[in-house]
Amino acid sequence: MNKIGIITKSQKELYFVVAEDKEYKCKARGVFRDKNIKPLVGDKVKIQVLDDDNAYIEEVFDRKNFLIRPSIANIDQILLVSSLASPKLNYTILDKYLLMLEHFSIDVKIIINKIELASQEKIDKFKDIYEKTPYDFYFTSASDGQGIKEVEELLKNKISAFAGPSGVGKSSLLNLFSEDFNAETGNISKKTLRGKHTTRHVELFQLDSNSFIFDTPGFTAIDLSFIEDYKEVKEYFRDFDEFKNSCKFSDCSHINEPSCAVKKAVEDNLISRNRYENYIYISKEIQDKRRY
Missing domain, CATH: 1.10.40.50 (Probable gtpase engc; domain 3)
Structure with a gap:
């Protein structure tokens, strides 16, 4: 029996595919190795079901887009999470993230988390800068719930990815959207005032039948090597x-x-x-x- 699904996680040569609200452990056919095609988390695939839990990936459908680091595919939007305090916002780093994501033509929403810790002066400075850009931005607090409903609306019927520096509360936000996440949260290192990285592998979480979120460790790094001039x-x-x-x-x-x-x-x-x-x-x- 064949089914259409989406890859939500991979571990070495094993792929986890959700199809018709059921998860299957899948291996990829050898034809993918022959064609030098590696299935990615986020890929839409056709699987051949062998039994209740196991299947083979028969086909990887054309991708809308994909990234190499982290290795994910078919992203509808990036929620770029930062904070104005603890850790304080590095505007140059934020603009480098935006530059990188513009290159890949992925829709970006800026999320400023931990807003309860920010002074009005810092909030006003941020608004003054980014109100002059095409980017939508949202102020959130994972601790008191501010702005969470607005972000939940953004996630509906989309495949979204959370990106941004460590320590800004990405995992805390993820944990609010579904009890299935159980994303590990990290504290701020007192020595560096930066976050301790907590997410260790790429995974695609399902919110409902048509809404997914990537949790992506690779997005704490910025790679502008694609710019030749x-x-x-x-x-x-x-x-x-x-x-x-x-x-x-x-x-x-x-x-x-x-x-x-x-x-x-x-x-x-x-x-x-x-x-x-x-x-x-x-x-x-x-x-x-x-x-x-």
Whole structure:
């Protein structure tokens, strides 16, 4: 008997597939090795059921998208979780995450967790920066429930992934959405003021028949190695899009050129100066790395 399902977890050569609300332990046919295809968590697959618990993966359907680190497929949206306090927000790191996810053309929602610990000054600063971007953002508290209902609505009928630095409360949020998660939570290291990493493998949790969440350890790392030229960076800052075609030069890098509409938008407070300065920093960082 054949069924259509989704891979929710993999352990070496064993894949766990949920099909028709039942989980099967599956092995992949040798044909996948011959074609150099490795099934990924999130893949939609056709399985041949052998008995009540075991099956073979017969076919991996075309992917909407996929990431290498972590190795996941078919992501509808990324919930990029950060905090303004404990640990404090590193705006450069946040913009690097956004840049990376723009490259993979995955919809991003920014979640600012532990909002109960943040001062109004920090909240206002964040709003001032990201209200000028195309990104939706939400303030949440896993401890007192603030904003949780709004995030639950975001998750409906989607395959979502949680990403962001360690210690910002991703596991605490996951535990609120389903008692099945039991995601291990970590405390903040007093020495480094950063989180202790707790998630050890990629897993896709099922909220209901059509809603899933990845828990992804690899998303604590940022890899911008796909950028071969620093001039590519401007393509991933979407807040520049409205202005870049008005620059004097069609190949304007928005850094040193005269008559740059993006720089004027920064002066006019239409683009956040914080975001623009991070753009310059990231561009220079990539330029320096490529130089050596």
